[in-house]
Amino acid sequence: MNRGGITTTGGIFTALVLITGILLTGYAGMNAIDAVFGFHMYLMAAAAILGLLALLMGRPYRDDPGKYNYGVVKAFVIATLFWGVAGFSVGDYIAWELAFPFLNWDLPWTNFGRLRPLHTSAVIFAFGGNILLGSSFYVVQRTNHTRLAGNVAPWFVFWGYNLFILLAGTGYLLGVTQSREYAEPEWYVDIWLTLVWVTYLLVFMGTLMKRRVSHIYVANWFYLAFIITIAVLHLVNNMAVPVSFLGSKSYSLQAGVQDAMTQWWYGHNAVGFFLTAAFLAMMYYFVPKRAERPVYSYRLSIIHFWSLIFLYMWAGPHHLHYTALPDWTQSLGMTFSIILWMPSWGGMINGLMTLSGAWDKLRTDPVLRMLVVSIAFYGMSTFEGPMMAIKAVNALSHYTDWTVGHVHSGAMGWVGMVSFGVIYCLVPWLWGKERLYSMALVSWHFWLSTVGILLYITSMWVSGILQGLMWRAYDSLGFLEYSFVETVEAMHPFYVIRAIGGLFFVIGSLIMVFNVIMTIRVAPREESYSNAVLAPAE
Numbered sequence: 123m124n125r126g127g128i129t130t131t132g133g134i135f136t137a138l139v140l141i142t143g144i145l146l147t148g149y150a151g152m153n154a155i156d157a158v159f160g161f162h163m164y165l166m167a168a169a170a171i172l173g174l175l176a177l178l179m180g181r182p183y184r185d186d187p188g189k190y191n192y193g194v195v196k197a198f199v200i201a202t203l204f205w206g207v208a209g210f211s212v213g214d215y216i217a218w219e220l221a222f223p224f225l226n227w228d229l230p231w232t233n234f235g236r237l238r239p240l241h242t243s244a245v246i247f248a249f250g251g252n253i254l255l256g257s258s259f260y261v262v263q264r265t266n267h268t269r270l271a272g273n274v275a276p277w278f279v280f281w282g283y284n285l286f287i288l289l290a291g292t293g294y295l296l297g298v299t300q301s302r303e304y305a306e307p308e309w310y311v312d313i314w315l316t317l318v319w320v321t322y323l324l325v326f327m328g329t330l331m332k333r334r335v336s337h338i339y340v341a342n343w344f345y346l347a348f349i350i351t352i353a354v355l356h357l358v359n360n361m362a363v364p365v366s367f368l369g370s371k372s373y374s375l376q377a378g379v380q381d382a383m384t385q386w387w388y389g390h391n392a393v394g395f396f397l398t399a400a401f402l403a404m405m406y407y408f409v410p411k412r413a414e415r416p417v418y419s420y421r422l423s424i425i426h427f428w429s430l431i432f433l434y435m436w437a438g439p440h441h442l443h444y445t446a447l448p449d450w451t452q453s454l455g456m457t458f459s460i461i462l463w464m465p466s467w468g469g470m471i472n473g474l475m476t477l478s479g480a481w482d483k484l485r486t487d488p489v490l491r492m493l494v495v496s497i498a499f500y501g502m503s504t505f506e507g508p509m510m511a512i513k514a515v516n517a518l519s520h521y522t523d524w525t526v527g528h529v530h531s532g533a534m535g536w537v538g539m540v541s542f543g544v545i546y547c548l549v550p551w552l553w554g555k556e557r558l559y560s561m562a563l564v565s566w567h568f569w570l571s572t573v574g575i576l577l578y579i580t581s582m583w584v585s586g587i588l589q590g591l592m593w594r595a596y597d598s599l600g601f602l603e604y605s606f607v608e609t610v611e612a613m614h615p616f617y618v619i620r621a622i623g624g625l626f627f628v629i630g631s632l633i634m635v636f637n638v639i640m641t642i643r644v645a646p647r648e649e650s651y652s653n654a655v656l657a658p659a660e
């Protein structure tokens with residue numbers, strides 16, 4: 123076992139970078155002009171000190187260099203579980219806040235305005251991001267028959283990425299935000315993420331370059347598109363001028379409608395490449411593995427890849443219908459969104475048809491059931507999205523809960539369920555267990571989540587359409603039929619139903635955490651429910 127420490131060139135280089143980091147962040151912390159910036163600088167300094175100590179003790183080298191690097195993948199899986207429960211719980215809490223506003227408690231930290239971005243970032247970047255980074259490190263090693271490139275670098279990606287989440291989340295709670303949806307962290311956190319992301323790209327590319335098979339399996343294509351596109355989106359969307367290099371506040375380089383277009387070019391492609399392309403990569407690896415069938419059509423997967431990445435880029439303006447954005451741009455966004463339906467469904471069909479000849483497994487394997495249901499939700503939200511992009515439909519749906527329903531059929535149904543399926547596949551494989559602790563608990567999780575999602579999205583469809591119709595209702599004299607507060611009151615029952623659905627989802631995720639802990643800690647127990655044979659009466 124190589125305990126290396128800082129005896130390698132990479133180790134010495136990392137140590138020097140960390141020492142520089144400690145000095146810089148320490149100085150910035152001492153001279154900060156606002157308290158949150160100071161707090162964040164000290165947090166970064168503490169992280170760098172811990173990193174240096176770990177390096178001196180040789181921690182990153184503990185894995186056997188002759189084998190796949192599973193250590194870092196395990197860490198990502200555990201972080202996914204932690205952030206998943208946290209993010210879903212905050213989501214459910216804000217759902218209750220919308221139903222019962224007194225739950226805001228009149229405190230800045232528990233206010234809906236601060237908790238909402240905490241929820242969105244926790245579920246998308248913390249839960250989703252950790253499973254994406256972790257699964258990509260697993261898949262790229264397995265499909266290319268080689269160990270992950272670098273020793274310290276993959277661990278830097280893990281700790282660096284999770285530090286980014288901590289900085290973002292604590293920033294929102296303490297009131298620091300640059301107010302760009304899904305890109306709320308301020309300039310210094312953005313710079314930190316850029317460093318982490320470039321390292322991630324280098325580790326992934328480095329692993330591909332030392333592959334021991336000539337072909338690059340399609341899942342890697344999707345992961346690579348995700349990594350490169352997110353880098354470009356992040357850089358362009360976050361171009362800003364800080365008021366001071368010792369404070370958190372910054373101003374965007376762009377203004378007016380150009381700024382809005384940049385934000386939604388980013389926002390939509392974050393959906394396309396973070397919440398879609400990379401999760402499709404997971405689908406292309408884990409569904410065939412679990413079903414023990416080859417991908418239905420490899421040719422279709424290539425067409426799916428190129429058409430999807432080309433079309434997503436142009437669809438962003440559908441978020442800005444009926445705004446100051448030039449009309450032709452809105453129509454362009456609408457047209458590309460409608461065309462986008464085709465590759466999305468091509469991918470869905472490819473995923474579902476991979477089960478040809480193995481459909482019977484759905485009866486016995488709740489993990490496969492989760493993966494398949496996620497693909498069905500993917501199909502549903504990618505039909506709903508193009509429909510909502512049609513300007514006449516968007517005139518009704520925009521600003522209403524219908525959008526929130528659409529978001530969650532994609533986010534909970536597709537992103538959530540496919541991630542759960544992947545976690546259930548990965549845990550026994552990584553920890554060398556024959557199977558999960560309890561398949562019955564997976565079934566419980568499956569049903570709780572499915573019912574939770576259905577309660578969520580159906581209540582949002584009804585409340586969204588009701589909201590839209592009430593807003594545009596006129597009386598015979600041309601006055602608005604309803605005041606705004608009447609439309610808010612009408613939402614109450616649906617908000618309660620949504621919050622109950624969310625609770626089901628949270629309980630399901632807690633069951634998953636229990637099952638994973640037990641799988642790791644104890645030997646699998648005998649299942650009796652599936653093989654039960656009734657004893658004849660004597």
Ligand code: HEM
Binds near residue numbers: 246526537620623
């Ligand atoms: C327990 C499960 C969940 C609950 C109860 C929940 C609840 C909520 C609530 C109440 C909002 C605010 C809606 C509004 O502003 O009117 C919201 C927004 C959002 N949530 Fe969730 N959520 C859950 C899971 C998820 C998951 C798993 C994801 C993504 C992977 C997600 C992504 C989002 C996004 C992107 C938004 C912003 C939507 C928009 O701006 O239209 N949520 N969620």
Ligand code: HEM
Binds near residue numbers: 504519537
């Ligand atoms: C063909 C695919 C899709 C198209 C064309 C599409 C289209 C749309 C449209 C038209 C909106 C409403 C914009 C508005 O009125 O403000 C929207 C919102 C949204 N969609 Fe989709 N969608 C697609 C797939 C998905 C998927 C699979 C997910 C999640 C995994 C998703 C996540 C979101 C989010 C988070 C928003 C809310 C953005 C916000 O206002 O904060 N979409 N989408």
